[in-house]
Amino acid sequence: MPPTSRIPPLLQPFVRTPKNESLLLLTSTLDASANWLLTRFLCDALGSGQKDNDNGGAKNVVLVSWMNDYEFWRQESRKGTGLDLGGLRTLGRFAFVDGLSGLFLPAAEDGADQQRPQSLPAAQPGVPATRGPQSLPLRGPPGRTTPATATAQAAPRAPTSQPGLYALSSTSLDHINATVTAAIASLRPSPAAPRTLVILDNPDILLACVPGLTPASLTSFFLGLHTQPSVSHVLIHLQSDLALLAPPERPSPLQIAQQNLVVRTAHMSAKVLGVRVLDTGVARDVSGVLRVTVNRESWADIATVGEGAEGGAVQAPEEGGSEVLYKVNGDGSVRVFERGAGAAA
Amino acid sequence: MSIDFSASANGPLCNDTGRHLANMSFSTALAHPTFLQDFEAATGATPLPKWICELYAYRTKAKKPESRLRQTPKPKDRAADAENWIKRTNNFPVPGGIRKRKTEIASPRERNSKYAMPRPLNAAQYQRHAIQLMSSLLNVRANASPFTLVLDDLNQRAIPFLQHLVVRALSRNINVVIVSFEDTRFHTQVRHVSAWGNRTAATILADIEQAISDRKESLVIIDSMYDAVATKNIDTAALFNLVVMKCTSTLVGIYHTDMLPELSASGADAYAPQPLELLKFMATSIITCRSLSHVLAAKAARERSLAEPTFGMQTGAEGIVQCLHANDERGIVLEAEFRRKSGRSESETYFLRPSRYSDYHQPIAPHQLYGTLKQEFVTLLDQHPAYANKHVVGIVAAADDEMETSFNLALTDKQKAAREGVVLPYFDAQKQEGGEGGRILYDMGEEDDFDEEEDEI
Structure with a gap:
């Protein structure tokens, strides 16, 4: 089955990266996970390069995840979209930076921390993933998990046996930046996929883990990645739970920081995707709501005005913002439908 | 100050003129220009005391004619315009004609002139x-x-x-x-x-x-x-x-x-x-x-x-x-x-x-x-x-x-037509002009049998 057919047609415009080089923001809540959507982004960027019929969307991808490890993403993308991340890694189209194992998991599992990527059972697709240690609670205790900084000084380099796999060993932004940059540099751009999409999965956990880290320095980190010549888009996945955002009265410093990070990233983004549960309660045949809003103007086209066609100025209503419902099935497939089009579809 | 003599022209008060005059402060009365006119008109042929005539001649000798006295004095301007106030060629060139002092006080009739108070803007101007x-x-x-x-x-x-x-x-x-x-x-x-x-x-x-x-x-x-x-x-x-x-x-x-x-960690900027x-x-x-x-x-x-x-x-x-x-x-x-x-x-x-x-x-x-x-x-x-x-x-x-209900209160066209067709009870009675009084409108059905005895009762 070709991978792109795994993306429902209604979802296709949502996960396609815009033409303009820009930042994208994806928010999710605890009840409505956005992992299924991230795998669709992976599928759209990586899968369309294999087919020649829809060019333009093909991109190399660097996935940086602070919330799940490589094995999780490999399983998810295989299950949901039929994407073979291992094969794409060897092709030089995909790289993974593990922000979870080296930073937040107990180190005494296989010995040294930085050996963890090599110990992954990457060559056993049939083995179901063990979800125990990987699925930490989202906002677990920050954990005294900052490992020895001596390993952080080592040059971030993928093990030769596992190309395209990197691991973070420090929470300092310099180290993270260096590691992600190395992962971007390791990709092999091709004429079909000349640019790179960087996906940052839950970098907001750093706000809670690193004392003194400000939202401004995190957004500077995003912008630093975006200035790299081969990077065209940066997709940032943040949490937008009410418990994490600032309430009107007496917000805690962490809530203020999280709110400022979300708001500031939304201001910077050309497209804001939000995943949430139904406002009216739980329904059996609906997993949640996906909302997309587009910020059309940016500094890049600040001096460009419309072409003067009176009719052309009025765009289709879904250009401004739209909502669809989705249902993630047990086998990882997803069904996307309009509001009210429910079970009949 | 004005003294009304008209009421006493022919009355008994006329004889008391001298007593009234004696109680007056003549220096104040004479300062008022219309006093003598009123006095002569009111008292008619009554001769004035001689000393009043002399005093009047003395007071009015050095003064302007009466018509000039009636004019209100013109307000005095300290400077016609601010020629000397602004130094034209001192620091930077100042164009002439600014802050020119008003030399006339606009009368109410001239309210539409350029010196009028600014009026509120109308909608288009605003x-x-x-x-x-x-x-x-x-x-x-x-x-x-x-x-x-x-x-x-x-x-x-x-x-x-x-x-x-x-x-x-x-x-x-x-x-x-x-x-x-x-x-x-x-x-x-x-x-x-x-x-x-x-x-x-x-x-x-x-x-x-x-x-x-x-x-x-x-x-x-x-x-x-x-x-x-x-x-x-x-x-x-x-x-x-x-x-x-x-x-x-x-x-x-x-x-x-x-x-x-964001508050700083030290809290130094809390205030x-x-x-x-x-x-x-x-x-x-x-x-x-x-x-x-x-x-x-x-x-x-x-x-x-x-x-x-x-x-x-x-x-x-x-x-x-x-x-x-x-x-x-x-x-x-x-x-x-x-x-x-x-x-x-x-x-x-x-x-x-x-x-x-x-x-x-x-x-x-x-x-x-x-x-x-x-x-x-x-x-x-x-x-x-x-x-x-x-x-x-x-x-x-x-x-x-619109009311929020779980059922539909609106009517379809068919329902509306059916509602129009319903004949209300006693509709026939309203059409006829009445006056027949107490007529019972009843159509016999099949199951009814006519009972004359009951009808007669």
Whole structure:
């Protein structure tokens, strides 16, 4: 089955990266996970390069995840979209930076921390993933998990046996930046996929883990990645739970920081995707709501005005913002439908 | 002072004239010019005492004729105009004719003259005046507003407004510099200063100076004033001094109002005013951006005396970051406050539609993107058809006024026709003119059998 057919047609415009080089923001809540959507982004960027019929969307991808490890993403993308991340890694189209194992998991599992990527059972697709240690609670205790900084000084380099796999060993932004940059540099751009999409999965956990880290320095980190010549888009996945955002009265410093990070990233983004549960309660045949809003103007086209066609100025209503419902099935497939089009579809 | 003698012309009081006169203060009475006339007219042929005639002749001898006495004295001017007050050729040239002193006091009849009190503007004049204010700001006129603070949030970002500023500035050949904390990609025609990352306040200011110092007039846009002031600690005084005073340019700062101020860890600034308050204090114009659809919804709610709706993150719904109707494509609503040099502030709400290529003339210079603006198209919000039109608001209100029930109260056409066909009881009786009195209308059915006996009873 070709991978792109795994993306429902209604979802296709949502996960396609815009033409303009820009930042994208994806928010999710605890009840409505956005992992299924991230795998669709992976599928759209990586899968369309294999087919020649829809060019333009093909991109190399660097996935940086602070919330799940490589094995999780490999399983998810295989299950949901039929994407073979291992094969794409060897092709030089995909790289993974593990922000979870080296930073937040107990180190005494296989010995040294930085050996963890090599110990992954990457060559056993049939083995179901063990979800125990990987699925930490989202906002677990920050954990005294900052490992020895001596390993952080080592040059971030993928093990030769596992190309395209990197691991973070420090929470300092310099180290993270260096590691992600190395992962971007390791990709092999091709004429079909000349640019790179960087996906940052839950970098907001750093706000809670690193004392003194400000939202401004995190957004500077995003912008630093975006200035790299081969990077065209940066997709940032943040949490937008009410418990994490600032309430009107007496917000805690962490809530203020999280709110400022979300708001500031939304201001910077050309497209804001939000995943949430139904406002009216739980329904059996609906997993949640996906909302997309587009910020059309940016500094890049600040001096460009419309072409003067009176009719052309009025765009289709879904250009401004739209909502669809989705249902993630047990086998990882997803069904996307309009509001009210429910079970009949 | 006036003494009424007419009542005593022929009466008994006439004889008492001498006694009345004796009780008068003649020096006061004589000071009044009409006293003698009234006195003679009232007393008729009564001869005046001789000493009164002498005193009158004495008092009036040195004075002007009576007709001159009636004139009110002309107010005296200290100077006809301010010729000597302003030194024409001292420091800088001053054009003549300013502050000329009024030499005449306008009488009530001349109220329509140029010295009349200013009347309140009529609607058209006010509109013209308000649009003129906004137009001078949009066209980046020198000294129209040295520091404009633009407040935006996720529901309506400021970029559509800034697009107008930048395009008009470029069309007037003004240098545009963007000091960016939030983006990395820029248009080729504008200069930019990247301020994010490890840049310090000193290097940012140096970069700004380099970007504007070789041009006569510039427009400097800072895309996050909060970062500039609070995070990077750029001294606002130094910034204004550089941009406004030294380079006579215009500074525009954006502040995202949905970002919360972060307290420093030391708590040293717990008692200091928030950056937004400081910036509002210093700004010469404050523009608040709102989405048109949100303004319309708020107006519809107001007209029905409901609470105004909230949008985006303010709704408090979990997972919602941006409202679906944010950044309306039809245009942007600007709530503007202009602070004049006199200290007076004027507020008005404007509507600004997206600009089109046809709004601008053909460019003159080869590398210029746009020619000058053909015609100003910013309008007051009250002039916007969707806002001023009561019909649109009425539709919204009517849609909400319908009863919320789980069943349908409306009728189909078939149901309406069936209802029309129902004959109401005693309808026949109403058609006939009555007067038959007590007639029983009854149609015999099949099951009825006529019973004469019962009918007779």
